[in-house]
Amino acid sequence: MGIKQLGGVFGRNPTFNDVTIEGQLTFDGDIDINSDLKIDGDLDVTGNSDLTGALTVRSKQTMVTSDLVFDNAYGVKGKLVAGTEVGMIRRNASDQVAIDEDGYGAKIGFGGRYDFAGAGDFTVGIGNVVIGTSGKGIDFSATAGTGTSELLDDYEEGVWTSEVGGTATYGDNTGRYTKIGRQVFATFDLNITTIGTGSTTVITGLPFAVGDAIAEGVSINFYDSLATNVVELNAYVINSEIRFRSMSAASSGLTDLAVLGDGCRVTGTAIYTV
Secondary structure (H helix, E strand, O other): OEEEEEEEEOOOOOEEEEEEEEOOOOOOOOOOOOOOOOOOOOOOOOOOOOOOOOEEEEEEEOOEEEEEEEEOOOEEEEEEOOOOEEEEEEEOOOOOEEEOOOOOOOOOOOOOOEEEOOOOOEEEOOOOOOOOOOOOOEEOOOOOOOOOOOEEOOEEEEEOOOEOOOOOEEEEEEEEEEEEOOEEEEEEEEEEEEOOOOOOOEEEOOOOOOHHHOOEEEEEEEEEOOOOOOOEEEEEEEOOEEEEEEEOOOOOOOEOOOOOOOOOEEEEEEEEEO
């Protein structure tokens, strides 16, 4: 190894001014650098590196030379030699941690993609927050409450088809649902053309089964051309079914009347917990 240096003091604890090293330089102790350190080749660090100043790492690539700059005031950023900043993690003028993306000039806090606000808020300007692991979500345990869980770990929207089974045929037969955590809101519009061997009291096909097999309520919004005349039509959810209970006359009580038949239509909303 050869060392070329201008000025400095040799001895047990030498000091150097400008030094050029040709070959490999090995240190068994600490290195304190009070000015700029410029490395034109590779730098391999296997231990800890504590920096109090700026570290500039320059890598030459095909067609472009890029700088990766670690800076106490502005975080970590990458930029083109011409000065256009890309791929940045930085602190912006609003004291926010900014994450910019290559090819996008918008900065965080100024209509950009992500925003860690100084007050602690996190805003996604473009795209979604993706929960990558089932069972994980947004934890509200910091809020007051005595519930068994404060983790919002599921949200889902979709369609489902209500059926009565057997050889029944249908006209319009649509259903939609929204699931928020364990709570399900499922609407249905059942229009039976011919009942055939289908059930006259039970609708199947709900997107989720009721939790613990506990009966829960259904709101009937509209019904027409039922197979049996009723003064009141009610329903409840149990397992994965909607079961109808009807009142044929005032003060007669709810019974399992055969209400579904040819040409009937029933619409409603089932709200239940899974």
